[in-house]
Amino acid sequence: MLTLYRPGTGWLHRAPAGPKSFGLLLVVLAVSILPSTWLSAAVGAAVAVVCYLVSSIGMVELGRQVISLRWIIVVTFGFQVVFLPMESAVANTTRVVAAIVVAALLVLTTRVGDLLDAFERGLGVFRRFGLDPQRVALVLAVAITTVPVLARLAVGVREAQRARGARLGVRAFVIPFLVVSLKHADDLGDALTARGVA
Known part of the structure; x- marks a missing residue:
């Protein structure tokens, strides 16, 4: 399976996949609920920069992630600037981009196998309700990795x-x-079939 994992030894690479997923989810949610103001745009951008600096991934990779989102930026800003004030359009676009690049840290610092294991453990409590944690974990892992992979394919x-x-x-x-x-979808289908899922 094609992923964006970047090998490293930073603390975020060493962090367990489960707590790391939860922590990054909280950061993404915090960025997403900021109000549409100039200050919020600055805070969202600062959060993204700080996350990449403290995770040892670095600014070069942050730049790559932002460049890969250029069409999302153009479309998001373009549609909003028509209907909203400039402040709101810039703030909303910045928050969307910040949330995506922070979420990308999960796949940049975590192997897909570790993500699958973490999701399976987290969803294990729902087994009594007939939920198959392995299938759901695989679907979630595929969903998480598909967007950045498609962005890389586009580049x-x-x-x-x-x-x-x-x-x-x-x-x-x-x-x-x-x-x-x-x-890519065909290769992914073959991989799922090999795992006995499809």
Whole structure:
């Protein structure tokens, strides 16, 4: 399974997957409920920067994450600036981006296997209600890793097009991106079948 895990020895890498997931979830929720003000935009950006600095992932990786979200930024800001004041549009967009890049720290610092184990343990209490923790944990792990993986695939398609000198445009981008996305989905389906899930 393709992931964005970055090997490291920082405290966030060493933290158990369960508490780390819960802690990052709290940070994401805190950023998400900030009001739509200039101060909130600054706080959201500062939280993202601090999280990447103290986790030893670093500013270079934060920059990569933000660049990979550029279309989300454009669409989110573009739609909001039409209907909302500039302050609200900037604050909302900053909060969305900050929440996504902070959430990405989970997959950057945790192996997928560790995530699966943590989700299975956390969902074990629902086994008495007929819930299969293994299946739910796998679905959650796939969901967590899919968005950043698709963002990386999109960057790869763009870079390949630039290297070939291809004309850049929405139509020229969408078809190759769909092909690599479907290939990823096919590989993921094979991996799930190998685990006896599909």
